[in-house]
Amino acid sequence: METSQQIVKAGDVNIEAVQITTAQGVYQDITNQVMAIQIFEDMFSPFTSGTLEIRDSLDLLNVFPLNGEEFLHLKISTPTLDKGNIDHKFYIFKMSNRVMAGDRSTVYTLHFISVEALTDLNTKISKTFSGKCSDIIRQILDDKTQGLNVTKPYVIEETKNATKYISNFWPPVKNINNIIESSINTNNQSSYVFYENRVGFNFVSLDSLYDTNIFQTFVYDVYVRDKPTDTLKTTRNVTEDYKRIREITIPTEFDYIERLRGGMFGSKMYTHDLSSKRIALNGYNMLDNFASQKHLNKFPLASNKVSYSYDELLMTVPKYHNNFSDFGDSTNANSIQNRTSLMAQINGNKLEIVVPGRFDYTVGLRVEMKLYKIEPNSKTDNVIVDGMLSGTYLISAINHYVSRTMHECTFELMKESLAIDLDRKI
């Protein structure tokens, strides 16, 4: 397929290589057979995955044959962007939706996933991990026999606390998810997530993601027109086009009951220690902690008049001092309430947008949304931005959809705070 070095319009893409290699080492470039490629990234999923829509006129099914033992080399890029490419090896694990399209071709979908997912499925660890949470994560990512054996780059945010636990023949990712539950960052927040994005693997807290620069601003304005650039060579302004939201959907604007049940506003935790027979009660309040935490926007999701009580979520955690030799309590009692509230907050405001695709978009980036009000609130109202929906969001999931001619991204965006003060005087 021809590749372009220039962006003519927002959403341009170069499919440079789509190559399948069998376990026997036979390989075939199938770029010309590809109808569409989808790549999925999710901040709450450990691995990148995707699908290939194939219109097969080479009878690849019998040539290889394809049976779930093949690797896929995918090289796709956005023209002119230095960091705008995907050049990864994936594992093809499934074929579905096979349809005979006439005598000489067949259409089907190939599902692929990062090769590390294969390692995860085939590795079971039985050992005790002890030490700083971030060091254990590093150990699991690096270990060739008792870990993921990751060769891609990874980012690990240092944790403040240590833990000790036994892995009961758990796969590496289950170990990581277990550690996440008790990891606390240097700002005393327990909001760690583990995910793979375009760059590599990430073990970071939401706190640190909130603290990054805004990568892109998206505008939802159907009246935007193309503006000439300075050189007047074209009337299409590609940079502005990339900012335009093609579609926007808001599945749930808010759900008070869900927030309450999820422990967002507050919670109560009873702990009882098996050894010392000590019973303790601890309360957690979102609004009390808001000022000491980092946030995407300035104001909390709830006003100080919100109706809730600590009893909205009642937890019972059995602590066990000296569960392991030379270690105190190794449960997640110190982090569970904070984490429960923070995770409920980030799930508190979600929306989905479709924008022109670029391969430098990846999950974990901070973006700004500008949406306008339907109409001014009053004659003196000169604020045109919708304060509830606008603001800073995190990209929590991406679906890169690449056809032979264009690239489109569907984002799931999340925010845990508002740009508007709910306690302001109206």
Add this chain to the structure above:
Amino acid sequence: MFYTGCVENRLDPLKLGRCQVRILGLHTEDKVLLPTIDLPWAYPLGSINSASISGIGWSPTGVVQGTWVLVIFMDECKQQPIMIGTLGGIPQTKAAMAISDASGGDLVTTNDDGELSTALGNVITDLIDNIANGEPKGVPQETAEKYHINAITVELSTGSSTVYQVINNDTNVVTSNVSFNENTKSYDATLINPEQYEASQYTPFNGTTKQFAEKTDILTYFDKNF
């Protein structure tokens, strides 16, 4: 859900009758990957007839190393085991279990059939070549006697990492983790439970790691020093 485990250490520092139990299906048998000291402490479930507080009630200290126990967990992640009862049996296939049984300070004897057995009556089987040769059980009389008189060195697992256990004529057991060190190109042996031995009995290691050029040197060393 109930699990089955084998008691490997009953020297509870909190004196609560807790044991370190290797649970089948959750914890590997490879003691290099998962040494006894790294196992979680399992609580004994006291009888409802026992007060189990302030020193009142029955002592939950009936089990020995090698006893098989039924286990449940307090937590979802299976980190907090509770022993709810013991399971009798006649061990015949797991050398590790039989040796653990013997290692609890119980006397190793030769029974009427000339087999090496523990004070609990469990026959120690699958020692050394018996596993490889497929012999069903037992060791020859002369071998058993030799082992009883002198120290025996038992290799419990093979490959790049190995655990050796030594039973000497006082029925003490020295356990060592052995692994190959790529940097020094030697075998590193570290004793797991040195605190069980008096200094006079136990001068060779003193809790440090000792290096051996060949695996066979370890056996020679054990035979010579214990």
